[in-house]
Amino acid sequence: MSEGRLAGKVAIVTGGGSGSGIGATCERLARAGATVVAADINEQTAEATATRIRDAGGRALAVQFDLLDSASIAALAETAMAGFGRIDVLHNNAANTSPQVFPKDQGILDMDSEVWDAVFAANARGTMEVTRAVVPRMIAGGRGGAIINTSSGAGQMGQMAMxxxxxxxxxxxxxxxxxxxQFAPHRIRCNALVLPVVLTRGLESLFTQEQIDDVVSRTPFKEPTRPADVAAVVEFLASDDARLITGKLWEI
Ligand SMILES: NC(=O)c1ccc[n+]([C@@H]2O[C@H](COP(=O)([O-])OP(=O)(O)OC[C@H]3O[C@@H](n4cnc5c(N)ncnc54)[C@H](O)[C@@H]3O)[C@@H](O)[C@H]2O)c1
Incomplete structure (x- = not known):
């Protein structure tokens, strides 16, 4: 695993515990030679990701943190530095996808302000805080860096819910x-993935087969987007092959 286009790079993936979700990126980056920090609120699933990578011959560490807990975010960056000495890639991927919260996120007129605060703070402020903790370490490393934020088509359009x-x-x-x-002078790039419905195991269990068929029928190739398709784009954006690409929203 020391060969590959991410050899020598250290990558933090938040939401890295979701091995059957977009956290599958962890294993893809490891296969490309990166050392991976799988960061998640769920310590067990993050550890499972790191263990799978190590069992396959890669280098990985699991860190428990919470997007809503600033101290844990600072500790995440410190633990990555203590473990591996540098940070080159940050995939800001964790979000509040809680099945307890999602059903409450409906129309604006029914919005509970506590639900708004919980989701907005985790997704938006959390992304900012992880970035704020990591970028000074990227700058100190002197080799630039790559940030990839997981966004969604839901951020580009109006919908009746969410x-x-x-x-x-x-x-x-x-x-x-x-x-x-702001980070271009340090050769740190930042791009976002504007994702469609991605057929993760979590979504497969939430959707009926009819709903999945409907989503798939509206795609150009009549094929569902899967976590592996997202991970391939993350690997590219994390690599030096994308060295001039920044500030872009990637509609996958
Ligand atoms: N699956 C899709 O169709 C889809 C579509 C568009 C965007 N997305 C985005 O992709 C990303 C990953 O989603 P997924 O489908 O893999 O979902 P998922 O629920 O499988 O993964 C989310 C991960 O984030 C972790 N997490 C949740 N709250 C956290 C917190 N407060 N602090 C730290 N970690 C926390 C969870 O434990 C989980 O491992 C999210 O940003 C989501 O909004 C997903």
């Missing part, structure tokens, strides 16, 4: 452009 999830992802899109501009 009235805080969507705006929180819209905020991430805007944040991506601000970060790209």
């Amino acid at each position: 009235s805080v999830y969507g705006p929180s992802k819209g905020a991430i899109n805007a944040f991506t452009r601000y970060a790209a501009l």
Whole structure:
């Protein structure tokens, strides 16, 4: 695993415990030679990701943190530095996807302000705080860096539900452009993934087969987007092959 286009790079992936979700990126980056920090609120699933990578011959560490807990975010960056000495890649991927919260995120007129705050703070402020903790370490490393933010089509359009999830992802899109501009002098790039419905195991269990068929029928190739398709784009954006690409929203 020391060969590959990410050899020598250290990558933090938040939401890295979701091995059957977009956290599958962890294993893809490891296969490309990166050392991976799988960061998640769920310590067990993060540890499982790191163990799978190590069992396959890669280098990985699991860190428990919470997007809503600033001290844990600072500790995440410190633990990555203590373990591996540098940070080159940050995939800001964790979000409040809680099955307890999602059903409460409906129309604006029914919005509970506590639900708004919980989702917006985790998704938007959390992304900012992880970035704020990591970028000084990237700068200190002197080799630039790559930030990839997981956004959503819900941040680009109006919908009848997901009235805080969507705006929180819209905020991430805007944040991506601000970060790209502010960090360019340090050769740190920042891009966002504007994802469609991605057929993770979590979504497969929530959707009926009819709903999945409907989503798939509206795609150009009549094929579902899967976590592996997202991970391939993350690997590219994390690599030096994308060295001139920054401030872009990637509609996958
Ligand atoms: N699956 C889709 O269709 C889809 C579409 C568009 C965007 N997305 C985005 O992709 C990302 C990953 O989603 P997924 O589908 O893999 O979902 P998922 O629920 O499988 O993964 C989310 C991960 O984030 C972690 N997490 C949740 N709250 C956290 C917190 N407060 N602090 C730290 N970690 C926390 C969870 O434990 C989980 O491992 C999210 O940003 C989501 O909004 C997903």
